[in-house]
Amino acid sequence: MLLVFGSINVDLVLRCASLPREGQTLLAEHSLLVAGGKGANQAHAAALAGAQVALVGAVGKDALADVALRGVLQAGVDVSGVARVDALTGCASVALGANGANQIIVASGANALARAEQISDADFRKHHMLLMQMELPMPETLLMLARAKAAGLQTVVNNAPAAALGVDALRLIDVLIVNEHELADSLQFLGAERPTANNFPHGLEALANLSGGSVIATLGEQGAMAWHEGALAQATAPSVNVVDTTGAGDTSCGAFCAALLRGELLPQAMQTASEAASQACTWLGAQKPLG
Numbered sequence: 001m002l003l004v005f006g007s008i009n010v011d012l013v014l015r016c017a018s019l020p021r022e023g024q025t026l027l028a029e030h031s032l033l034v035a036g037g038k039g040a041n042q043a044h045a046a047a048l049a050g051a052q053v054a055l056v057g058a059v060g061k062d063a064l065a066d067v068a069l070r071g072v073l074q075a076g077v078d079v080s081g082v083a084r085v086d087a088l089t090g091c092a093s094v095a096l097g098a099n100g101a102n103q104i105i106v107a108s109g110a111n112a113l114a115r116a117e118q119i120s121d122a123d124f125r126k127h128h129m130l131l132m133q134m135e136l137p138m139p140e141t142l143l144m145l146a147r148a149k150a151a152g153l154q155t156v157v158n159n160a161p162a163a164a165l166g167v168d169a170l171r172l173i174d175v176l177i178v179n180e181h182e183l184a185d186s187l188q189f190l191g192a193e194r195p196t197a198n199n200f201p202h203g204l205e206a207l208a209n210l211s212g213g214s215v216i217a218t219l220g221e222q223g224a225m226a227w228h229e230g231a232l233a234q235a236t237a238p239s240v241n242v243v244d245t246t247g248a249g250d251t252s253c254g255a256f257c258a259a260l261l262r263g264e265l266l267p268q269a270m271q272t273a274s275e276a277a278s279q280a281c282t283w284l285g286a287q288k289p290l291g
Contacts, residue, residue, distance in 0.1 A: 001052040002257055003119070003127040003153070005144045006039015007111045007135035008057045008072075008082065009090035010064045013246070013285060019097045034285035035071035036092050037111070038133040038160065041247045041286045045254025046131070047075040048288060049276065051261050054127065056081035057136070058114040060089040065110075071287040081123070085113040100242035100281060111136055116144040121151070129154040131257050133250075134163040145172050154260070158253045164189035170211035175266070177216045177253055183207065201225065201232050214266060218252055220245075223274045228266050235270040240278045247286025252277035 014028040035044075043055040055077050059065035061084050068089050069079055088109040095103040114136045130148035132141055132155075148155050149172045158177045159165060162185035170176070178186055183203055184194040190210060195203025200217070204227035208215040216226040223237040255276035259269035283289060 001054060001127045002043075002046050002129050002131060002261060003054050003056065003124070003148075004039050004043040004046070004131045005056045005114070005116070005136065005141070006042060006131070006133050007037035007090055007108070007114075008040040008055070008059050008068050009037030009092045009106065009111070010034070010068045011036035011092045011094050011246070011286060013094045013096055013244075015096045015284075017098050019095055019101060019103050032284055033067060034287065035068050036094075036247070036286045037068065037090055038135050038158070038250050040068065040072050041250035042131055042133065042158070042254040042257075043077045044071050044075045044287045045251040045276065045280075046258045047072070047077050047254075049255045049258035051254075051258035054078040054081055056114070056119050058083045058085050058087075058110040060085060060087050060110045062089055064089040064091070071290070074290045081119050083114065083118055085110050087113055094246055096244055096246065100245045102244070102246050104246070106135070108135070114140060116140045116147060121147075124148070124151050124153075127153055129156060129257055129261060131156045131158070131253065133158045133160055133253075135161070138163060142169055145169065148172075156253070156257055156260075158249070159186055160249065162186055162189075166190075167210055170213075173211055174213045175216065176207065176211055176213060177218065177256070179218050179220075179249060183215075183217050201227070204232070216256075216270060218249055218274075218277065220248075224252070224270050226266065226270055233267040233270060235267070235274040237274045237278045240282050242281045244284050245281050248277045248280040250286060251280035251288075
């Protein structure tokens with residue numbers, strides 16, 4: 001089973017002909033209120049890819065909580081570990097341009113009250129893998145990571161948005177997933193050189209050497225690249241008609257974990273994830289509509 005500790009949001013998607021400039025007001029061509037949050041998105045994607053998934057996080061006691069949880073419930077995710085707290089459910093405003101590019105602003109709300117203690121040690125041991133992102137409080141994220149490692153779970157962390165992970169934390173991560181900018185930021189936080197286009201594989205290798213695990217960089221339409229077991233691995237991305245890129249990286253993470261859990265080796269799981277991410281660009285919203 002996959003345990004996801006992460007954010008749960010409601011996304012207000014506003015589709016425009018172009019993204020707004022500073023100080024500019026635009027009229028949206030279309031609006032949509034949908035479930036989001038990196039934790040919920042990744043749990044949703046993993047469940048649709050066939051994994052048994054439990055989500056731990058927090059939502060408010062407001063009407064938005066039902067919207068935020070609708071997608072994961074439809075996908076069959078176990079949400080018994082989601083707390084209802086006295087705060088507004090997390091929200092995100094997503095401006096979506098005609099070419100699928102986006103601008104996103106997130107208000108954490110109830111996510112700031114998510115705690116690692118929401119799952120007991122006994123329930124922890126029912127799982128085989130932990131997947132996390134960086135939208136929950138850092139102390140709770142690090143505590144959950146340490147508990148997972150002590151319990152023998154495989155650990156996968158999507159360092160998004162990029163946070164300053166020290167070497168001690170990196171050593172607890174079996175697979176670190178970043179995009180191109182997050183890779184550069186992760187290295188800079190550690191005092192290492194930011195990679196350029198010419199030495200991108202070297203940046204992956206440098207971060208993998210610091211962590212002792214595997215490092216995957218998602219590269220959008222260029223697929224993905226990883227440093228794994230002392231060698232470079234690559235995945236391609238199929239060409240699709242892009243509607244909305246929101247959540248494509250989250251879909252990749254969820255599909256990747258599901259692939260590992262069903263026995264795919266890391267390079268094969270990368271390719272599976274890259275194909276899933278491409279398909280995620282063909283619908284509106286971060287989570288695949290289920291009717």
